[in-house]
Amino acid sequence: MTQIITTDLVALDVDFGARPQEVIPHLADLVAASGRATDAQLLATDALAREAKSDTGVPGGVAIPHCRSEAVTKPTLAFARLAQPAAFGGPDGDADIIFLIAAPAGGGKAHLKILSKLARALVRKTFVQSLREATTAEEIVALVTDVVHPPAKDATTATPAASTPAGAGVTKIVAITACPTGIAHTYMAADSLTQTAAEMDAVELVVETQGSSAVTPVDPAIIAAADAVIFATDVGVKDKARFAGKPVIESGVKRAINEPAVMIKEAIAAATDPNATKVSAATTEASSSEDASSAAGSSLGWGKRIQQAVMTGVSYMIPFVAAGGLLLALGFLFGGYDMANGWQTIATEYSLSNLPTHDVMVDGSLMTFDHSGLSLYIGAVLFAIGQAAMGFIVAALSGYIAYALAGRPGIAPGFVGGAISVTLGAGFIGGLVTGILAGVIALWIGSRKVPRIVGSLMPVVIIPLLTSLLVGALMFLLLGRPLANIMTGLGDWLNSMSGSSAVLLGIILGLMMCFDLGGPVNKAAYLFATAGLSTGDEASMKIMAAVMAAGMVPPIALSVATFVRKNLFTPAEQENGKSAWLLGLSFISEGAIPFAAADPFRVIPAMMAGGAVTGALSMALGVGSRAPHGGLFVLFAISPWWGFIVAIAAGTLVSAAAVIILKQLGNKKAATPTPAT
Known part of the structure; x- marks a missing residue:
C-alpha cells in the first residue's frame, strides 16, 4: 500500500x-x-x-x-x-x-485497518x-x-479468556465497540478498554470491533463464558441476540475512551448483581445515541429508549411517505386533480388496450374528468400505487417503533397494532401508542425465563402471538375509541382553523422545523404534517406546505449569507454554501447542520426566525401541498405555487439578514479564516 x-x-x-x-x-x-x-x-x-x-x-x-x-x-x-x-x-x-x-x-477496507491501528x-x-x-x-x-505497519500482528484482546482456569475469581468481560464512521473511535475505545483491563487484577476482556474494516466475531465459547458485556456504541449492535441473558453496561463509544476503568468496574459489579440490567432475548439492533456517551448510568433510561424508538419508527416510515406521496402527486400531474374521485375504478377496470374516455361510470354514477385516455389511466395507476404505499405509513410507524424496542419479535405485533389503529380511525396517534405497547410487551415477554425446548419458539411464534393478542385486545376493548376521538377532534380543529389561528400554527411549525434541522423536533413537525396527508383534506395539505417551505429556508438562507458576506464564514463554510442552496430547494434541512454545529447560538435563532416567517406566510396565503417531499421540484403539486415561493423567499431573506447581523455582532475573529502558514 x-x-x-x-x-x-x-x-x-x-x-x-x-x-x-x-x-x-x-x-x-x-x-x-x-x-x-x-x-x-x-x-x-x-x-x-x-x-x-x-x-x-x-x-x-x-x-x-x-x-x-x-x-x-x-x-x-x-x-x-x-x-x-x-x-x-x-x-x-x-x-x-x-x-x-x-x-x-x-x-x-484494507486502508481502514491501517487507520484503525x-x-x-x-x-x-x-x-x-x-x-x-x-x-x-x-x-x-x-x-x-x-x-x-507493525512487525507483529495487532490484537484487540487482553489475556485470552481461556488462559485462566475456571473458578479462579476472574471476571470475564466481552465488549462491543462501534461508532458511526467506524474508522477511529471504534478502535480507540477497543484498545482503551483492553489496555485498562490488562492493568487490572482478575479481569479478562475480549473486544469485538464493529467498525468499517472486517468484523471478526467473538468466539461463541468466549461469549458463553463471559460474566458481563459492555456495549460502547453509537450505532446498533450487530447480532445482539448472541449476548441474551448477560449482564450489560451500555454507553456511547466515547465513554469507553474517556472512562474505561469506570465502565469495567461497572461491568464487574453487574456480573455479581442479580438485579443488573441484562440483554433481553427479544432485543437486537436498538440504536444508541451520542448523548449516551456522557451517561453515567449502566444502561439507557426508558424515556431515552422510547424517544429513540419513536425516532426509529419515523425514520423507517419516511420512505413510505416520500414514495407514496410523490406517486400521488405524479398521479395528479398526469390524471388531473379530479381523478382522485375515481382512481380506483379507472386503475382496475381499464387497461392499456381499453383506455378511459372523459366520461367514466364510478359507483353507478357517470363522472366527467378533465383528462382522458392514456394520461387519465397512467395518472390513476400512479395514484393507486401511491395510495398503497401511503396505506402502510401507520403500520410501518408502529411496527418499527416496536422493532427498535424489542427487535424482530416486535415487528409483527407492531404492524398488527398499526393496522388496527387505521381500522379504528386512531391514525398516527394510535400507531405511536401501539408501537410502544408492542415493543414493551414483546420485550417483557422475551425476558421471561422459559424451558430450553420453548426458547427456540419464543422469538418466532410465542412472543409475536401473545403480543399481537394483547395489543389487539387493548386497542379494541380500551384504547381504540378514545384515540379515534382524539384524532377526530384534531382533524376538526385543523379544518376549523382560519385567520390568526392558522398563522399561529404556521409559526409554531416553522420554529420546530428550524430548531434542530433534521433532529427529533424537526421530525416531530414532519410527522405531524405527513400523518394527515393521505386523507387529502385541505387543512392537512396546508400544514404539509408550511412544514416543507419552512424546512427549505435554512440551507438556502445560509447559502445566500455566504455569498453576501463571505468574510463572516470560514473557508469550509464558504464551500458548503456553494451547494447548500440546492439542498434547500430539495427540502433537505440537514444542509444547514455544519453551519449550526459550528456556531449554534447565532445560526439556529436566525434560522428559526426565517422559518417562523415562512410558516406564517404559507398558512396566511392558503398554500397547500399534495406532496410530502421534493421541495421546489414538486411545484406542480403545490397550490398556489406563487404563495409557496413568496413564503420561502421572505423567510430566506429574514434568516440570511439575521445570521449576518448576529455574526457581525459576535466574535468576528473567530469567523475569520487564519492565513495559511
Whole structure:
C-alpha cells in the first residue's frame, strides 16, 4: 500500500487557529498540496461535517478529525503539532496533537485497518509523548509508520479468556465497540478498554470491533463464558441476540475512551448483581445515541429508549411517505386533480388496450374528468400505487417503533397494532401508542425465563402471538375509541382553523422545523404534517406546505449569507454554501447542520426566525401541498405555487439578514479564516 504519511504531510509547532473550523482546512491544504486530494475545500467540508456529528477530541490532548471524501485519492494522514492548542472537545481540554484521517469515498477496507491501528496507538501515552518530543517531520513519519505497519500482528484482546482456569475469581468481560464512521473511535475505545483491563487484577476482556474494516466475531465459547458485556456504541449492535441473558453496561463509544476503568468496574459489579440490567432475548439492533456517551448510568433510561424508538419508527416510515406521496402527486400531474374521485375504478377496470374516455361510470354514477385516455389511466395507476404505499405509513410507524424496542419479535405485533389503529380511525396517534405497547410487551415477554425446548419458539411464534393478542385486545376493548376521538377532534380543529389561528400554527411549525434541522423536533413537525396527508383534506395539505417551505429556508438562507458576506464564514463554510442552496430547494434541512454545529447560538435563532416567517406566510396565503417531499421540484403539486415561493423567499431573506447581523455582532475573529502558514 502507498505510504500513508510523508514529510510534506507534517506541520510542526504551527498556529492553525483555535477551532476545528480553522485547523481542519489547513490540514486539508496539506493533503491537497501533496497530490492526495483533488479539492482541499471539499475535503475540509466533509471533515467538518463529520466533526459536527460529534467532537473528535480524545484524552491526552489529541484530536483525530476524520472522514471519507470524494476529493481524496489515496488514504492519507496529515499531522499537525500546534503551538496554540485548539478546542476539539476533548475530555481533558484543548488538543495540540492533530491527525486528519482522510479516506477515499469509494475505498476498500484494507486502508481502514491501517487507520484503525493509528487510532489504537493514540491511547498509548508513550506514543503520544514521542509525537510531542519529535524534532523533525522525518521522526513523526517514522513513529506513525511503525504503528500502522507493525512487525507483529495487532490484537484487540487482553489475556485470552481461556488462559485462566475456571473458578479462579476472574471476571470475564466481552465488549462491543462501534461508532458511526467506524474508522477511529471504534478502535480507540477497543484498545482503551483492553489496555485498562490488562492493568487490572482478575479481569479478562475480549473486544469485538464493529467498525468499517472486517468484523471478526467473538468466539461463541468466549461469549458463553463471559460474566458481563459492555456495549460502547453509537450505532446498533450487530447480532445482539448472541449476548441474551448477560449482564450489560451500555454507553456511547466515547465513554469507553474517556472512562474505561469506570465502565469495567461497572461491568464487574453487574456480573455479581442479580438485579443488573441484562440483554433481553427479544432485543437486537436498538440504536444508541451520542448523548449516551456522557451517561453515567449502566444502561439507557426508558424515556431515552422510547424517544429513540419513536425516532426509529419515523425514520423507517419516511420512505413510505416520500414514495407514496410523490406517486400521488405524479398521479395528479398526469390524471388531473379530479381523478382522485375515481382512481380506483379507472386503475382496475381499464387497461392499456381499453383506455378511459372523459366520461367514466364510478359507483353507478357517470363522472366527467378533465383528462382522458392514456394520461387519465397512467395518472390513476400512479395514484393507486401511491395510495398503497401511503396505506402502510401507520403500520410501518408502529411496527418499527416496536422493532427498535424489542427487535424482530416486535415487528409483527407492531404492524398488527398499526393496522388496527387505521381500522379504528386512531391514525398516527394510535400507531405511536401501539408501537410502544408492542415493543414493551414483546420485550417483557422475551425476558421471561422459559424451558430450553420453548426458547427456540419464543422469538418466532410465542412472543409475536401473545403480543399481537394483547395489543389487539387493548386497542379494541380500551384504547381504540378514545384515540379515534382524539384524532377526530384534531382533524376538526385543523379544518376549523382560519385567520390568526392558522398563522399561529404556521409559526409554531416553522420554529420546530428550524430548531434542530433534521433532529427529533424537526421530525416531530414532519410527522405531524405527513400523518394527515393521505386523507387529502385541505387543512392537512396546508400544514404539509408550511412544514416543507419552512424546512427549505435554512440551507438556502445560509447559502445566500455566504455569498453576501463571505468574510463572516470560514473557508469550509464558504464551500458548503456553494451547494447548500440546492439542498434547500430539495427540502433537505440537514444542509444547514455544519453551519449550526459550528456556531449554534447565532445560526439556529436566525434560522428559526426565517422559518417562523415562512410558516406564517404559507398558512396566511392558503398554500397547500399534495406532496410530502421534493421541495421546489414538486411545484406542480403545490397550490398556489406563487404563495409557496413568496413564503420561502421572505423567510430566506429574514434568516440570511439575521445570521449576518448576529455574526457581525459576535466574535468576528473567530469567523475569520487564519492565513495559511
